Amino acid sequence: MIIVKPLGGSGEDSRNCFLVCSEQGNILLDCGVRREIANLERVYPLLTQEIVDSLDAVYLSHAHEDHTAALPYLHNLGYRGPIYASKETIELTPSYLRKWRDYVKEHDGTLPFDDNDITDLVFKTIDERTPLLIQTGRSGHIIGGLWMLFEIENKRILYTGDITYESLLLKTDPLPKADVLIIDSAYAGRHLNQNDQYQHIYEIATKTISNNGSVLLPVPANGRGIDIYQYLKQFDLPIVVEDSILKNFEVLKQHSSWIIDSELLNTTSDNVFVANDGNRNQALQKPSVIIAPDGMLTNYKALYYFDQLKADSNSCVVISGHSAIGTLGNSIQKEQYRIDNSIKLKVELCTIKVHLDDDNVIEQVKNVEPTHVLLFHSAAENCLELKNNLTNVGFNVVADLYHQLEI
Numbered sequence: 001m002i003i004v005k006p007l008g009g010s011g012e013d014s015r016n017c018f019l020v021c022s023e024q025g026n027i028l029l030d031c032g033v034r035r036e037i038a039n040l041e042r043v044y045p046l047l048t049q050e051i052v053d054s055l056d057a058v059y060l061s062h063a064h065e066d067h068t069a070a071l072p073y074l075h076n077l078g079y080r081g082p083i084y085a086s087k088e089t090i091e092l093t094p095s096y097l098r099k100w101r102d103y104v105k106e107h108d109g110t111l112p113f114d115d116n117d118i119t120d121l122v123f124k125t126i127d128e129r130t131p132l133l134i135q136t137g138r139s140g141h142i143i144g145g146l147w148m149l150f151e152i153e154n155k156r157i158l159y160t161g162d163i164t165y166e167s168l169l170l171k172t173d174p175l176p177k178a179d180v181l182i183i184d185s186a187y188a189g190r191h192l193n194q195n196d197q198y199q200h201i202y203e204i205a206t207k208t209i210s211n212n213g214s215v216l217l218p219v220p221a222n223g224r225g226i227d228i229y230q231y232l233k234q235f236d237l238p239i240v241v242e243d244s245i246l247k248n249f250e251v252l253k254q255h256s257s258w259i260i261d262s263e264l265l266n267t268t269s270d271n272v273f274v275a276n277d278g279n280r281n282q283a284l285q286k287p288s289v290i291i292a293p294d295g296m297l298t299n300y301k302a303l304y305y306f307d308q309l310k311a312d313s314n315s316c317v318v319i320s321g322h323s324a325i326g327t328l329g330n331s332i333q334k335e336q337y338r339i340d341n342s343i344k345l346k347v348e349l350c351t352i353k354v355h356l357d358d359d360n361v362i363e364q365v366k367n368v369e370p371t372h373v374l375l376f377h378s379a380a381e382n383c384l385e386l387k388n389n390l391t392n393v394g395f396n397v398v399a400d401l402y403h404q405l406e407i
């Protein structure tokens with residue numbers, strides 16, 4: 001029998017970590033954190049000593065902290081085996097681990113690991129000799145992001161990692177058939193049209209600038225940050241972009257096999273001001289669209305612009321992705337917080353998809369034709385309708401941490 005058990009990430013939106021147990025060994029798919037350091041038992045996956053001692057291998061879908069930053073904790077609990085990932089994910093992951101460590105320290109949180117638990121991790125590049133793995137494909141979510149197909153006890157187990165088919169820049173390979181599908185459902189309960197979402201951002205930008213205000217777009221430097229910049233650059237709008245976002249275009253150029261069209265990677269034009277630590281104080285000389293890391297408004301770059309604009313009722317901040325509880329990007333969505341902190345600028349929500357919504361999940365389930373489905377990356381209450389729709393047509397579905405798939 002194969003058991004697929006979520007240790008985090010199912011029925012909740014972070015700390016993605018899935019245990020697959022079988023006669024052929026026990027493996028872990030991803031090992032991430034949730035950025036809520038005030039509540040330690042909710043930060044790391046539900047790893048027990050028994051689970052850690054039983055593991056043969058870990059497989060990473062991509063480098064983001066909600067899929068990787070619990071790896072040092074796993075090491076601290078005694079795991080010394082291989083961590084398989086794409087070459088690009090292996091290059092990117094250490095910086096996410098250090099960022100997580102620094103973030104926790106800055107916020108006086110407790111770290112359940114030491115620095116050597118970061119440096120001593122054993123990464124191995126996924127190739128045709130990787131045990132149990134029979135196929136991978138690009139997931140369109142970040143450079144190095146993969147979906148992974150395993151063959152275990154003659155069953156095919158497909159893990160999508162974080163996936164989208166709607167990136168403007170990154171390629172996504174079609175999913176293969178499988179018996180078990182562990183699928184990104186981050187926008188469960190929603191039906192989002194990517195073109196409409198981009199159009200909405202453009203409309204907010206033109207309206208705000210014509211009212212003499214600026215639009216702050218806090219974005220992750222990797223992922224949707226470069227997509228949003230790429231989209232807005234085609235219009236005649238004054239844009240301020242942080243150089244750390246543009247640097248990712250250089251990274252993309254060096255990884256052209258992950259890109260839809262490298263012709264798109266023309267980075268600047270006359271209406272673009274490239275900001276950095278040396279010239280940021282000159283960036284806001286006229287109403288502009290400002291694209292700055294990070295997406296949750298915790299990085300000093302986005303915070304600089306936020307402080308400049310927060311008292312201006314003509315200006316606006318657009319939150320385009322997930323913001324964890326306790327981060328400014330989450331707090332400013334509450335009216336009372338804005339009143340208490342004299343924040344006058346408008347707050348708009350406009351999700352740019354880097355994951356799957358209900359319609360996308362249904363479409364991919366039809367393509368993959370599994371018998372068993374595990375939904376992850378979304379709160380349990382948001383998955384109810386999707387889970388019921390799939391259960392009603394005969395699928396075995398798990399969408400929380402209290403159940404497991406048995407195949």
Ligand SMILES: [Zn+2]
Nearest residue numbers: 062064141162
């Ligand atoms: Zn991700």
Ligand SMILES: [Zn+2]
Nearest residue numbers: 064066067162
């Ligand atoms: Zn994720």
